Amino acid sequence: MNMTEFPAYRGAMEYVCLGCGARHAGDELLYTCPQCGGVFLLENTRFSALKEHDGAYWRAIFDERAATRVTALRGIFRYYELLAPILEPEDIVYLGEGITPIIEAAPALRDSVGIDFAYKNDGQNPSASFKDRGMACAFSYLKSLVRKHGWKDVLTVCASTGDTSAAAALYASYVGAPLKSVVLLPHGKVTPQQLSQPLGSGATVLELPGVFDDCMKVVEYLADKYRVALLNSKNSWRILGQESYAYEVAQWYGWDVSNLCIFVPVGNAGNITAVMSGFLKMYDLGIITRLPRVFGVQSEHADPVYRYYAAPKASRHWQPVQVSPSVAQAAMIGNPVSFPRVAMLAEKFIAIGGEKAFQVVQVTEQQIMDAMIAANRKGHIACTQGGECLAGLMNAKALGLIASHEHAVLDATAHALKFSGFQDMYFSNTFPPEYTVQPDTSLANRPELLLSADKKQSLDAQAYTECAAEAIVAKLGLAKK
Numbered sequence: 001m002n003m004t005e006f007p008a009y010r011g012a013m014e015y016v017c018l019g020c021g022a023r024h025a026g027d028e029l030l031y032t033c034p035q036c037g038g039v040f041l042l043e044n045t046r047f048s049a050l051k052e053h054d055g056a057y058w059r060a061i062f063d064e065r066a067a068t069r070v071t072a073l074r075g076i077f078r079y080y081e082l083l084a085p086i087l088e089p090e091d092i093v094y095l096g097e098g099i100t101p102i103i104e105a106a107p108a109l110r111d112s113v114g115i116d117f118a119y120k121n122d123g124q125n126p127s128a129s130f131k132d133r134g135m136a137c138a139f140s141y142l143k144s145l146v147r148k149h150g151w152k153d154v155l156t157v158c159a160s161t162g163d164t165s166a167a168a169a170l171y172a173s174y175v176g177a178p179l180k181s182v183v184l185l186p187h188g189k190v191t192p193q194q195l196s197q198p199l200g201s202g203a204t205v206l207e208l209p210g211v212f213d214d215c216m217k218v219v220e221y222l223a224d225k226y227r228v229a230l231l232n233s234k235n236s237w238r239i240l241g242q243e244s245y246a247y248e249v250a251q252w253y254g255w256d257v258s259n260l261c262i263f264v265p266v267g268n269a270g271n272i273t274a275v276m277s278g279f280l281k282m283y284d285l286g287i288i289t290r291l292p293r294v295f296g297v298q299s300e301h302a303d304p305v306y307r308y309y310a311a312p313k314a315s316r317h318w319q320p321v322q323v324s325p326s327v328a329q330a331a332m333i334g335n336p337v338s339f340p341r342v343a344m345l346a347e348k349f350i351a352i353g354g355e356k357a358f359q360v361v362q363v364t365e366q367q368i369m370d371a372m373i374a375a376n377r378k379g380h381i382a383c384t385q386g387g388e389c390l391a392g393l394m395n396a397k398a399l400g401l402i403a404s405h406e407h408a409v410l411d412a413t414a415h416a417l418k419f420s421g422f423q424d425m426y427f428s429n430t431f432p433p434e435y436t437v438q439p440d441t442s443l444a445n446r447p448e449l450l451l452s453a454d455k456k457q458s459l460d461a462q463a464y465t466e467c468a469a470e471a472i473v474a475k476l477g478l479a480k481k
């Protein structure tokens with residue numbers, strides 16, 4: 001087989017309802033079960049055909065594909081057979097998503113934390129968050145539907161804490177007609193950078209007062225009653241795309257993940273769903289022979305999943321929470337849509353990997369900010385959710401949940417630049433009280449204006465250069481050569 005060619009294998013995708021077990025053919029777009037309203041996961045009913053080959057075969061295929069020049073296989077679809085193997089190469093939208101770098105912690109940071117760890121920089125995706133992985137798959141699937149049906153108009157909609165809308169708008173604008181993008185945002189609850197993204201991509205940007213959970217209900221209502229394509233993670237094609245994160249981690253560590261602890265911030269819980277699902281698929285095919293351990297991380301300002309798992313097993317019951325303002329704004333969700341997916345997959349994970357294979361830790365807002373600042377002062381590019389992961393690792397260590405021989409992989413889910421407003425608040429000590437963050441003012445880093453505009457006016461160009469240079473010499477105490 002020529003590894004650089006597009007694979008001939010095709011699967012058959014079915015939606016499986018996690019509520020009642022009903023199955024629906026994957027050849028149309030469905031979000032929730034028509035029978036019971038439950039959420040779906042997609043299943044390839046020809047998955048067992050992949051088992052005709054052993055794990056070594058698949059590892060070799062994916063390793064060889066790392067060098068492919070076939071555009072459709074360069075991103076998340078390097079793992080085509082594990083994602084949505086019903087797509088044709090012409091359907092696949094590739095904007096450079098996936099295959100993000102894994103950066104070992106700077107030595108000084110690692111030593112202060114006391115555990116070996118790395119960040120996987122998913123902020124280095126095209127719209128600067130991991131959401132691009134899911135969108136690449138969802139939009140490729142949409143393209144295949146458009147090709148099949150000859151649709152003339154497709155309105156894509158999503159509610160967003162900022163990054164879903166940035167990704168959806170980017171992919172919709174690239175694909176173009178007949179797709180059009182509409183995004184619904186909670187007014188004042190996304191960062192200016194995140195707001196600029198769908199605006200720049202030409203999407204219709206609508207805002208409502210309230211939080212993400214309110215907007216989610218509105219788009220669900222629309223998707224139930226009107227002809228729109230929903231791009232929230234209720235759309236299970238997104239989950240498939242996001243599984244690529246797990247495949248990449250396994251491949252990077254030479255397909256041995258037995259010593260790894262994977263930390264994932266949990267908001268709507270789509271990402272942790274995808275991560276667990278991905279590792280389970282690889283395990284099923286013998287691509288990996290042990291599971292890693294997975295740690296969900298939640299802020300105490302939005303922690304329904306933590307609360308569920310903190311209760312003793314017999315008395316667990318699902319209860320959405322009212323969120324309060326969180327610096328991990330992209331995960332500030334009180335009623336995660338994917339909770340039933342997490343519950344189901346966590347059980348599978350624990351059945352194979354043992355009681356400690358899946359856990360959820362809680363962090364404070366203060367810990368999130370302190371961790372993000374600490375990481376970025378040591379050369380990382382973590383967003384607040386990436387800070388949340390590091391805070392989660394530190395708490396896991398303090399609680400004795402992680403051993404010193406283990407290696408943690410933290411999801412830096414977005415680029416630091418998207419959340420720089422929180423860094424500004426930290427440095428200028430201007431957090432509104434509801435965030436409950438008290439900055440370490442010794443870390444405050446602010447620009448310093450050396451000369452006045454009047455001074456510049458009063459000098460010619462040469463004199464100005466000398467005067468400015470001398471101001472710097474005085475400031476830094478530079479020694480002459």
Ligand SMILES: *Cc1c(COP(=O)(O)O)cnc(C)c1O
Binds near residue numbers: 270
């Ligand atoms: C969406 C998002 C999250 C939360 O992921 P879920 O899949 O909703 O749990 C975390 N961090 C960032 C940067 C995000 O955009």
Ligand SMILES: [Zn+2]
Binds near residue numbers: 017020022035036037
């Ligand atoms: Zn159902």
